[in-house]
Amino acid sequence: MDQKIKIELYRTMVLIRSFEEAILRDYHADKKPAWDIGAGLIPGEMHLSAGQEPVAAGICANLSPGDGITATHRPHHLAIAHGVSLKALAAEIFGRETGLGKGRGGHMHLFDPASHFSCSGIIAEGYPPALGQAFAFKWKKTPNVIVAVTGEGAANQGAFHESLNLAALWKLPVVFVVEDNDWAISVPRHASTAIASNAERAAAYGIPGERIEDNNVEAIWRSAKTAIDRARSGEGPSLLEIHTVRLWGHFEGDAQAYRDDLDAARAHDPLPAYEAQLISEGFLDSAQAEAIKEESAAEVEAALSFAKASPLPDAADALRYVFA
Numbered sequence: 001m002d003q004k005i006k007i008e009l010y011r012t013m014v015l016i017r018s019f020e021e022a023i024l025r026d027y028h029a030d031k032k033p034a035w036d037i038g039a040g041l042i043p044g045e046m047h048l049s050a051g052q053e054p055v056a057a058g059i060c061a062n063l064s065p066g067d068g069i070t071a072t073h074r075p076h077h078l079a080i081a082h083g084v085s086l087k088a089l090a091a092e093i094f095g096r097e098t099g100l101g102k103g104r105g106g107h108m109h110l111f112d113p114a115s116h117f118s119c120s121g122i123i124a125e126g127y128p129p130a131l132g133q134a135f136a137f138k139w140k141k142t143p144n145v146i147v148a149v150t151g152e153g154a155a156n157q158g159a160f161h162e163s164l165n166l167a168a169l170w171k172l173p174v175v176f177v178v179e180d181n182d183w184a185i186s187v188p189r190h191a192s193t194a195i196a197s198n199a200e201r202a203a204a205y206g207i208p209g210e211r212i213e214d215n216n217v218e219a220i221w222r223s224a225k226t227a228i229d230r231a232r233s234g235e236g237p238s239l240l241e242i243h244t245v246r247l248w249g250h251f252e253g254d255a256q257a258y259r260d261d262l263d264a265a266r267a268h269d270p271l272p273a274y275e276a277q278l279i280s281e282g283f284l285d286s287a288q289a290e291a292i293k294e295e296s297a298a299e300v301e302a303a304l305s306f307a308k309a310s311p312l313p314d315a316a317d318a319l320r321y322v323f324a
Contacts, residue, residue: 001218001256003283009061009217010274010284011292013053016077017271018296019086020048022077022304023093027252041308042100049077051215051247054270055179058083058220059147062228068116068133068146072179073108074180075119078149084112086303096310101320103313116146122153127163127176134172145173145231147224150219152241153184155198164239168205175227178239181246186258202239209239215270245270281300 022031027042049056052074060081062167063069070079071294079089084100092099093107100110116133120126130148137144154160167174178198182188195201202209208227212219220242227238247264249256256262 001221005061005221006218006278006281006283007015007113007140007222009054009057010278010289011296012057012061013217013271013274014292015296015299016053016056017050018293018300019090019303020076021048022297022300023090024048024248024252025122026094026304029168041092042107044108046107046252047074047250048248048252049074049246051245051265051270052179052181052270053077054215054217054220054274055149055242055244056176058217059149059175059224061221062225063147064144065080066142066144067228068128068130068144070133070146070148071110071119072126072149072151072154073116073123074151075110075121076106079110079112079117079119081160082117083115084117086109086299087098087306088112090303090307091310092290094304094307095312096307097313098306098310103245103269104321110194124150124157125158126150127159130174131163131167131172134167134174135170137173138170143232145175145228147175147177147228149177149179151184152180152182152189152198153187153192153323154178155201156193161201162164164201164205168207171234173231173234175224175235176237176239177224180243181247182243182261183250183259185250197241199307200243207237207239209241211241211243211248213243215242215244215268217270217274 004146018074026045030040051299056077069082071080088100092101092103092110095103097103100112111118125147127150130146133146164176180189187283197211199209210223212223227240230238245268247265247269275289
């Protein structure tokens with residue numbers, strides 16, 4: 001990997017974290033008790049992805065214009081890394097008319113046809129639609145691929161297995177990704193899944209499977225490149241399980257009393273770790289790192305200012321966009 005790729009991976013991770021920290025701040029601004037999800041600047045529940053930035057940065061750095069990605073209910077890091085407009089993303093989260101879904105979808109239901117990005121609050125929901133996109137790419141004979149991301153808790157859903165089976169049978173240009181942040185909602189994988197790694201399940205469908213440890217953005221980049229290149233060349237799907245870390249709660253307001261690993265999780269924050277690595281390798285210095293953080297913060301604040309200044313949907317138009 002050359003310096004340009006490494007710096008871009010770092011820059012993407014910083015931008016994601018800047019965005020998530022700003023959303024965290026504004027989500028709790030003017031809020032009533034944590035259980036009151038209707039109060040404050042941002043309506044609804046909120047699932048943030050701090051700690052999982054390497055997954056998004058490493059995967060999406062290998063995607064080209066026209067490629068697609070389907071994400072989970074924790075989608076911001078993947079949307080940002082895939083190039084979804086920061087302003088339109090923020091506006092949708094704030095429930096504004098200028099948002100990706102005209103303020104109707106909220107943060108778990110983001111759709112951007114321009115970048116082939118979508119997500120859903122339904123567990124494992126992104127896998128079957130990803131097959132539809134992959135089939136369309138194959139039928140039109142375009143060299144595009146689709147990446148389908150879900151969590152380790154969702155790998156026990158029927159949609160997961162049905163999708164792997166059909167993608168393997170039809171040799172579709174899709175890469176399946178499982179983000180293993182250890183806890184699903186509040187249950188560790190060993191308490192809900194009969195095998196040590198979901199990557200082992202690939203063998204049942206005759207496709208490559210790999211588990212990537214340590215939340216290492218460069219290892220993720222390399223493995224994603226292999227899988228995406230394989231799909232792009234017509235060799236069919238692959239399955240990657242990435243061991244990542246969830247630094248914050250399953251949702252905002254989650255007391256996380258079930259977790260005994262919070263201190264260890266914070267000690268494995270991937271952002272300062274990667275920054276220190278790049279500095280030690282001579283690819284980055286402290287001044288450059290600070291400049292990247294300032295640029296990212298400015299971009300994020302501009303997006304949030306745009307969102308806050310945008311109009312709320314008119315209640316009289318509640319039924320608009322409901323039917324195609």
